[in-house]
Amino acid sequence: MKNQYVGDVGDYGKYSLLxxxxxxxxxxxxxxxxxxxxxxNDGKHIRYLEKDDMRRYDPVVFDTLKRxxxxxxxxxxxxxxxxxxxxxxxxxxxxKIQGNPPEKEHFRIHWFNKSMDALxxxxxxxxxxDNGLLDNNDYLAKGADKYIFPNEVKRYYNEGYNVVxxxxxxxxxxxxxxxxxxxxxxxxxxxxxxxxxxxxxxxxSYIFLIHSEDFxxxxxxIDGIKRRWRNLFSEEYSKKGDVAGASTGQxxxxxxxxxxxxxxxxxxxxxxQMRSSARPNEYMVQPVDLFCRLLGx
Numbered sequence: 080m081k082n083q084y085v086g087d088v089g090d091y092g093k094y095s096l097l098x099x100x101x102x103x104x105x106x107x108x109x110x111x112x113x114x115x116x117x118x119x120n121d122g123k124h125i126r127y128l129e130k131d132d133m134r135r136y137d138p139v140v141f142d143t144l145k146r147x148x149x150x151x152x153x154x155x156x157x158x159x160x161x162x163x164x165x166x167x168x169x170x171x172x173x174x175k176i177q178g179n180p181p182e183k184e185h186f187r188i189h190w191f192n193k194s195m196d197a198l199x200x201x202x203x204x205x206x207x208x209d210n211g212l213l214d215n216n217d218y219l220a221k222g223a224d225k226y227i228f229p230n231e232v233k234r235y236y237n238e239g240y241n242v243v244x245x246x247x248x249x250x251x252x253x254x255x256x257x258x259x260x261x262x263x264x265x266x267x268x269x270x271x272x273x274x275x276x277x278x279x280x281x282x283x284s285y286i287f288l289i290h291s292e293d294f295x296x297x298x299x300x301i302d303g304i305k306r307r308w309r310n311l312f313s314e315e316y317s318k319k320g321d322v323a324g325a326s327t328g329q330x331x332x333x334x335x336x337x338x339x340x341x342x343x344x345x346x347x348x349x350x351x352q353m354r355s356s357a358r359p360n361e362y363m364v365q366p367v368d369l370f371c372r373l374l375g376x
Contacts, residue, residue: 080111080112080113080114080155080207080208080209081113081114081115081116081117081209082113082116082153082154082155083116083117083119083153084153085144085147085148085153085154085155085157085158086125086128086144086145086147086148086153087123087124087125087280088124088125088127088279088280089124089277089279089280089281089283090144091127091133091136091137091140091141091144091279092277092279092283092308092311092312093207093245093277093283093285094140094143094144094158094163094164095136095137095140095304095307095308096275096285096304096312097109097164097167097205098137098139098140098163098164098165099300099303099304099307100203100297100300101164101165101166101167102165103296103299103300105202105203105296105297105300106166106167106168106200106201106202106203107164107166107167107168107201107202107203107204107205108167108168108169108170108197108198108200108201108202108203108204108205108240109164109167109168109169109170109198109204109205109207110170110194110197110198110204110205110206110207111155111169111170111171111207112174112206112207112208112209112224112225112227113155113171113172113173113174114173114174114175114209114224114225115173115175124280125148127279128141128144128145128148136307136308136311137307139163140163143161143163144163146161147161155169155171156171159171168197168198168199168200168201169197169198170193170194170197170198172190172193172194172197174187174190174224175224176218176223176224180218180219183218183219183223184218184219187218187223187228191231191234195234195235195238198240201240202240202241202293203240203241203242203243203297204235204240204241204242204243205242205243205244205245206227206231206232206235206242206243206244206245207244207245208225208226208227208244208245209225209226210222210225210226210246210247211226211227211244211245211246211247211259212226212227212228212229212232212244212246212259212262212263213226213227213228213229214229214259214262215228215229216228216229216230227244229262229263229266232244232263232266232267232288233263233266233267236267236270236288236290239290241287241288241289241290241293241297242287242288243285243286243287243288244263244285244286245283245284245285246259246260246284246286247281247282247283247284248282248284257318260274260284260286260315260317261317261318263286263288264288264317264318264319267288269291270288270289270290271288271289271290271291271294271319271322272286272287272288272289272317272319272322273286273287273289273297273298273301273314273322273323274286274287274314274315274316274317275287275301275304275305275312275313275314275315276312276313276314276315277308277311277312278310278311278312278313279311284315287301294322298323301314329344329345330342330343330344330345331343339355339356339357340355340356341353341354341355341356342354342355342356
């Protein structure tokens, strides 16, 4: 993340996503992976702020970003001061790697440890690097400050936090993208992954790694984001497929008077899936309370 990016159309989707979690009672921690501005034209996509039809997706975030851009102070500090993501915690330590190899490694480790202190108390930690995830933990890699390292994602998760990080497809082929978006799914096999992709401006994806006990709540928030943003946020799947539809192992069956067997099964997203032996290849998904009403409870 660079200060020059603040208010870009990608920020609109990003902060709306994070704000939805804060509204659901999830305390969000943001590690901006802040790097220095580079004088390029990146971050120039702000004309959406002139279009009233874009405001309807999230008026609070839209108006806040418009004020920040119009103020001339496009900075992560301005985002922090706005309280757009209520009750959030932030880490804005500048990630600028310098020195000889041991010094670079020491700086990175120290920088990351400071982020752990700053974001303690979060439920969901968002990582916002310039370029996404590096495929290894090479402290000496070219442009390493523009990437998150796999061991950093894993440490956040293993410390009990849910994690979401930014990345993009870029020029990768579909096969390369499939491997890339599954990189942390392979490294943290017990996490429940969800991948949301934002389609306004350049493609931006947000990869969630969620602890099982938080999945139902997070799933509800994510589904709400998809409804609010219609087709501008869509979901992709990891190699685990649709983990929301995975069975919890809890199910009941009953037989109707005509011999048809009905199976009700609890899903990982907290909803109930119903199958009928009359149409074994089809199923219906409904909230638990609706099924209870239908059954007279």
